[in-house]
Amino acid sequence: xxxxxxxxxxxxxxxxxxxxxINELISQLHQLLPEMHNSRSxxxxxxxxxxxxxxxxxxxxxxxxxxxxxxxxLLATTDENHAALIRSLLMQ
Amino acid sequence: xxxxxxxxxNPTSIKTRFAxxxxxxxxxxxxxxxxxxxxNSADRRKRFRAIRTAAYASMASAVGPNKAWxxxxxxxxxxxxxxxxxxxxxxGAVRGSTNPRNELGLGxxxxxxxxxxxxxxxxxxxxxxxxxxxxxxxRAQVQVMRKILHYSST
Numbered sequence: 001x002x003x004x005x006x007x008x009x010x011x012x013x014x015x016x017x018x019x020x021x022i023n024e025l026i027s028q029l030h031q032l033l034p035e036m037h038n039s040r041s042x043x044x045x046x047x048x049x050x051x052x053x054x055x056x057x058x059x060x061x062x063x064x065x066x067x068x069x070x071x072x073x074l075l076a077t078t079d080e081n082h083a084a085l086i087r088s089l090l091m092q
Numbered sequence: 093x094x095x096x097x098x099x100x101x102n103p104t105s106i107k108t109r110f111a112x113x114x115x116x117x118x119x120x121x122x123x124x125x126x127x128x129x130x131x132n133s134a135d136r137r138k139r140f141r142a143i144r145t146a147a148y149a150s151m152a153s154a155v156g157p158n159k160a161w162x163x164x165x166x167x168x169x170x171x172x173x174x175x176x177x178x179x180x181x182x183x184g185a186v187r188g189s190t191n192p193r194n195e196l197g198l199g200x201x202x203x204x205x206x207x208x209x210x211x212x213x214x215x216x217x218x219x220x221x222x223x224x225x226x227x228x229x230x231r232a233q234v235q236v237m238r239k240i241l242h243y244s245s246t
Contacts, residue, residue, distance in 0.1 A: 025217060025221070028220075028224060032227050046198070050200035050201060051200045051203075053200075053204060053223060054203045054204050057223075057230065060230040060234060061230070069140050070241055071118070071241055072136065074245060075139070075143070076139065
């Protein structure tokens with residue numbers, strides 16, 4: 001922890017970010033992550049939160065891939081009714 | 093962190109804007125390709141990519157220019173369609189020159205910068221801010237895509 005403090009003190013003037021601010025942002029990010037484990041703890045280390053964030057983003061992007069794949073297969077077999085369905089969804 | 097509050101009080105807003113754009117994009121794809129369903133795997137792969145790109149482009153466009161990640165995303169997509177010849181290997185990877193600042197001295201920060209569009213050039217506070225927003229939008233995007241898939245397959 002002390003090494004982290006000294007790093008932020010050494011960072012150049014214009015973007016001095018306090019540890020408190022970083023912790024606040026990290027914990028806000030933590031709130032967005034799905035609760036995989038039973039942890040309601042706020043004591044997550046910054047490194048862990050960042051790691052879980054990376055994992056979460058990757059899993060969301062994989063989902064987009066999968067959904068795109070399935071939509072693509074669906075559209076491959078589309079017919080007039082389907083196009084009409086899409087248009088009706090657009091009309092709402 | 094200025095995560096759009098309205099994504100909580102008005103959860104349909106970004107989803108609606110995304111859905112409209114995405115559906116229009118799919119409709120366009122359909123109209124251009126409705127002659128023959130893609131039979132070979134190359135066509136299928138092309139169609140899959142087109143839909144995936146349309147999804148990301150629709151979300152970035154729905155978000156608008158006020159977020160660095162959405163601007164970076166749209167820029168990347170536009171550049172990609174220009175250079176169809178040279179495929180990019182890793183999305184968001186920065187070759188060489190720019191050295192991402194390593195605020196906490198953690199490897200995860202660098203990893204995050206590569207995952208979030210435009211992440212390489214932000215200071216750490218903005219990176220965290222943009223990441224939060226990006227995650228919320230990705231989630232919304234997934235939810236809407238699931239709904240569309242659901243309604244389309246019944």
